[in-house]
Amino acid sequence: MPEMTSSRLMALWLFPKHFKPKQITREEKEWSNQLPDKRSIGYKHSRGCLREALSNFWKVDALEIPLIASPGKPPKLANGWGYVSISHCDDALLIGWSKYRLGLDIERADRQFAARSLSQRYFTELEQIELKQLNKKKLYTYTLQKWVKKEAAIKWQRGKLAKDLRQWEVSIDSKLAVHRRLGYKVNVFSLNYQAWIIGIASYNHINNISKLICLY
DSSP states (O other), X not given: OOOOOTTOSEEEEEEETTOOOOOOOHHHHHHHHTSOHHHHHHHHHHHHHHHHHHHHHHTOOGGGSOEEOOTTSOOEEOTXXXXXXXXXXXXXXXXXXXXXXXXXXXXXXXXXXXHHHHHHHHSOHHHHHHHHTOOHHHHHHHHHHXXXXXXXXXXXXXXXXXXXXXXEEOOTTOSEEEETTTOOEEEEEEEEETTEEEEEEESSOOSOGGGGEEEO
């Protein structure tokens, strides 16, 4: 088991889609063979990158990382090894590790979407009121920021997008997300990093997210 010092509260890795990870376990290969081609490629890429990142982080062989990573479920580590979260978009994979539970989301910063209709469909009444008076550019920016924070909070919760998206509420100037029904509260952050926007949910207070990121 790796030593988890106070200086290692969180680490983030950003992998391009073309990165070729080195190793996954025999069980993970068997699981990937049961998936459709596109999902199989994505599964092997995400689990392989996760193992590679943690292997370099702890100086432990990639296949010895006690990762529980069956398809369709959030990956997790054995007790005492901390917590992981992953998120992907069209051209990148984001991986995070922390001593404490965390959630991540990544989107292209230039992603095209109808900001007004998306916010009306998925955001709470309070969130919609905050966005109502914004011009088109600010509406796009704040909607995307809210989206990555809310998705990160859902992953932190280990919840479901369809069930919990409208339950998580994040006001524009707040770094706290609140689950209206269950009462959960978690710190949330967003960051524009190169071509992407990243959302993080964690009990930790993070001063400089960009310094946590290792770009492969």
